[in-house]
Amino acid sequence: MLTDHSSLPHCPISTPMSGPVPDEYDVPPDRESAKSKADSAQGELFETAPPPWELAAEDDVATARVVFSEAPHGPYDYRIPEDMRDRLEAGMRVKVPLGRRRKATTGWCIECKLGSSASRTLKDVAEVVDHAPLCDPPLVRLVLWMSHYYQAPAGQVFDALIPSSVRSGAGTRERTYYTPNAKLIDDSVVESLPQKQQVALRFLIAAARPMTSSELMVEAGCTSGPIKSLEKKELIRTETRREMATAAPMRWSLGDGEKEKSHPLTDDQGNALGRIVAAVDSEAGKTLLLHGVTGSGKTEVYIRAIEHLVKFGRSAIVLVPEISLTPQTRGRFERRFKSVAVLHSQMTPAERHFQWQRIRSGDVQVVVGPRSAVFAPLPRLGLIILDEEHDGSFKQDSVPRYHARKVAHARAMSLKIPLVLGTATPSMETWHACTTGHAELISMPSRVENRPMPDVQLVDLRVRDDRTSGSISRPLHRAVEETLKEKGQVILLLNRRGFATTIQCPSCGHVVACPDCDMPLTHHRDGGKAVCHYCDYTIATPPWCPACRFDGIRYGGLGTQRLEVEVKARFPDAQVARMDSDTMKRPGSHQRVLSAFRSGEVDILLGTQMIAKGLDFPNVLLVGVINADGALHFPDFRASERTFQLVTQVAGRTGRGDRGGRVIVQTFTPEHPAIQAASRHDYEQFATDEMVNRRKFNYPPLGSVGRIIIRGAIEDVTEATAEALLGRLEAARNQLGYEVRILGPAPPPISKLRGKYRFHILLQSVEASHLGETIRRAVDTFTIPDKDDVQYVIDIDPMDML
Numbered sequence: 001m002l003t004d005h006s007s008l009p010h011c012p013i014s015t016p017m018s019g020p021v022p023d024e025y026d027v028p029p030d031r032e033s034a035k036s037k038a039d040s041a042q043g044e045l046f047e048t049a050p051p052p053w054e055l056a057a058e059d060d061v062a063t064a065r066v067v068f069s070e071a072p073h074g075p076y077d078y079r080i081p082e083d084m085r086d087r088l089e090a091g092m093r094v095k096v097p098l099g100r101r102r103k104a105t106t107g108w109c110i111e112c113k114l115g116s117s118a119s120r121t122l123k124d125v126a127e128v129v130d131h132a133p134l135c136d137p138p139l140v141r142l143v144l145w146m147s148h149y150y151q152a153p154a155g156q157v158f159d160a161l162i163p164s165s166v167r168s169g170a171g172t173r174e175r176t177y178y179t180p181n182a183k184l185i186d187d188s189v190v191e192s193l194p195q196k197q198q199v200a201l202r203f204l205i206a207a208a209r210p211m212t213s214s215e216l217m218v219e220a221g222c223t224s225g226p227i228k229s230l231e232k233k234e235l236i237r238t239e240t241r242r243e244m245a246t247a248a249p250m251r252w253s254l255g256d257g258e259k260e261k262s263h264p265l266t267d268d269q270g271n272a273l274g275r276i277v278a279a280v281d282s283e284a285g286k287t288l289l290l291h292g293v294t295g296s297g298k299t300e301v302y303i304r305a306i307e308h309l310v311k312f313g314r315s316a317i318v319l320v321p322e323i324s325l326t327p328q329t330r331g332r333f334e335r336r337f338k339s340v341a342v343l344h345s346q347m348t349p350a351e352r353h354f355q356w357q358r359i360r361s362g363d364v365q366v367v368v369g370p371r372s373a374v375f376a377p378l379p380r381l382g383l384i385i386l387d388e389e390h391d392g393s394f395k396q397d398s399v400p401r402y403h404a405r406k407v408a409h410a411r412a413m414s415l416k417i418p419l420v421l422g423t424a425t426p427s428m429e430t431w432h433a434c435t436t437g438h439a440e441l442i443s444m445p446s447r448v449e450n451r452p453m454p455d456v457q458l459v460d461l462r463v464r465d466d467r468t469s470g471s472i473s474r475p476l477h478r479a480v481e482e483t484l485k486e487k488g489q490v491i492l493l494l495n496r497r498g499f500a501t502t503i504q505c506p507s508c509g510h511v512v513a514c515p516d517c518d519m520p521l522t523h524h525r526d527g528g529k530a531v532c533h534y535c536d537y538t539i540a541t542p543p544w545c546p547a548c549r550f551d552g553i554r555y556g557g558l559g560t561q562r563l564e565v566e567v568k569a570r571f572p573d574a575q576v577a578r579m580d581s582d583t584m585k586r587p588g589s590h591q592r593v594l595s596a597f598r599s600g601e602v603d604i605l606l607g608t609q610m611i612a613k614g615l616d617f618p619n620v621l622l623v624g625v626i627n628a629d630g631a632l633h634f635p636d637f638r639a640s641e642r643t644f645q646l647v648t649q650v651a652g653r654t655g656r657g658d659r660g661g662r663v664i665v666q667t668f669t670p671e672h673p674a675i676q677a678a679s680r681h682d683y684e685q686f687a688t689d690e691m692v693n694r695r696k697f698n699y700p701p702l703g704s705v706g707r708i709i710i711r712g713a714i715e716d717v718t719e720a721t722a723e724a725l726l727g728r729l730e731a732a733r734n735q736l737g738y739e740v741r742i743l744g745p746a747p748p749p750i751s752k753l754r755g756k757y758r759f760h761i762l763l764q765s766v767e768a769s770h771l772g773e774t775i776r777r778a779v780d781t782f783t784i785p786d787k788d789d790v791q792y793v794i795d796i797d798p799m800d801m802l
């Protein structure tokens, strides 16, 4: 079933992705201005209509609406002085007086319009900061939608959209350009000048373009003296521009050594491509789910679809989980397109700024990057792709707490372009959108070249005979041995880093914990450190119990470091590499390890979930999952979904060549439906079972969830604030007459973080708009006295409950 969102009334950005078609424009009366702004944006800012002040000359007061990233956030209106009217546009920064501050404050202009008589009392805009808008009108509208939906100040959303390197002009310098002052120049003036000044001025006139002082000095063969004299006589005018300091401050990285082969498409790929191309050509906003099993060749489909698009001078965004984890994907795009911008976390500010300018200038065909690349300012955007759309890294965990899938959807629908979500393990949200007709499902149920899906064997860790003293069961040990003998490669997944996950005294039971977070410290063997994985608090691992001085503290629980030690001891002839965030700190380390694995230098690659993503190595004949239950017992309604995804994804790393492949999954709960379904590569069975569970409590995608985290330095003050907020929420819900379930306040699993006590309140509703509205109304006038030192954050559609 297909849906054309472009036909939705009054919904320039509608988002029917999660839940039963939530209406994002549930704007309360007191926010009416934001709504009318968003609606009228189509007419006023989007179209080519003349600026409003040209329409009504008699009411000649132009005003700018400005928002700020720090409190007070606005919006506030300012008068636009005469001389700024044709320079200032929405999406630019301005400096304006704010309160009693002595210095002008920088804010973002979200709208320019004709004022009413009230605007005579307005203060003036002091300065226009930018020469051109940093956001075009559709992006400004996106900011306002995000601000509304995620309940984050618009100024902070702008700051998330526009990289700080762009705002600060990283890697640029100011240069002064000279142009002749035509008003004062005629032949007699020129002839009356001293010889050197004459030569310089004639060169500048002949050049017919602005020149810098040094250019002019070289061209005219003079020193700076004559030029300064001309400037003093006002015969030449100066203009300063900010420019990139160097042409390309980029360190181009080499590929990962893979050769590019172009394949004839399989039937599945051909069909998928046809449907995406049809969506592109229809010029209607539409969401498509490309549900292709691991190894079905989804990347090739993306590339072909983009090739179609760039023929018409249009461009695409490809969002991927952290790109440094998938140098292969990056290489594939770089080899197939003339102009690719890859955005990643290890760029310098100057590089980031340079890429942003390239993208905005229209030079770039494809942007590949993590979630923030959804904001890439491509002028002729024609397609957005989210690869591995189920991945948790698409949700930002600081303000604005947006999900790139939802934002991509909003952006795509407002531009009437397709959004393609690709994965082997669709999120429940996306699956639900397909089953309810909000997204079109494209299936690629088989692997390329008719390769079979790998065989998955479950090893029940409760069976004594299979267990060993270590973490690798007998069946897994045998399988590794066999694989190494056949000169195949092995991937082992363990989703905990460090050596031991608890440090406990066997005598008194004391657990060494973080003083700021109350969470057990993880022992790291390199350097004998005990580290908090929540705040990075680090101490030397205590040789004896800090509580009772017992000499013989015990390291419990299993992390990747300990697994590495065990693997090396069991298979002394094999080359082993470990990949987790501890070994991958330095730039380029992913690429080094993955190249070594590709070339066969490394036999066994072990690591955390970062090895489960997207890797395509044909010689991997065995994948072992050390403990599939790790994520299962988290207090989170997505625990099953995560387990299914992780096991399916890592299992998919094998059997990608001609030699087949197999998977061994160690688990204490082999009967669990998620693990059962993963072992049979049966996504639909999993999704059907899981939807039944979600329906019981109307969990997403059947309803919406919001979470408010309250944190403060003093426990009972924090709790009292949380209680007060609860009262507000209940009152708001009752006033509005909405059905919203409110739970808490309760301490979350991480009840103390970085020295702050934490409480959370959960809200649930079938209607996303009712939930949003309830929170908005409750917090609207809710203030916390400074002396309490309590803060709260609102997380709409939270992805974790910790």
Ligand SMILES: Nc1ncnc2c1ncn2[C@@H]1O[C@H](COP(=O)(O)OP(=O)(O)OP(=O)(O)O)[C@@H](O)[C@H]1O
Residues within 6 Å of the ligand: 263, 264, 265, 266, 269, 292, 293, 294, 295, 296, 297, 298, 299, 300, 423, 424, 448, 449, 613, 614, 615, 616, 652
């Ligand atoms: N039509 C084809 N014929 C043969 N090989 C192909 C074809 N299309 C793609 N491939 C190759 O198949 C392999 C898997 O493709 P790709 O990595 O895109 O799979 P995927 O669907 O993204 O899998 P995953 O979800 O596991 O990342 C790649 O090595 C790719 O070069």
Ligand SMILES: [Zn+2]
Residues within 6 Å of the ligand: 514, 515, 516, 517, 518, 532, 533, 534, 535, 536, 537, 754
């Ligand atoms: Zn800590």
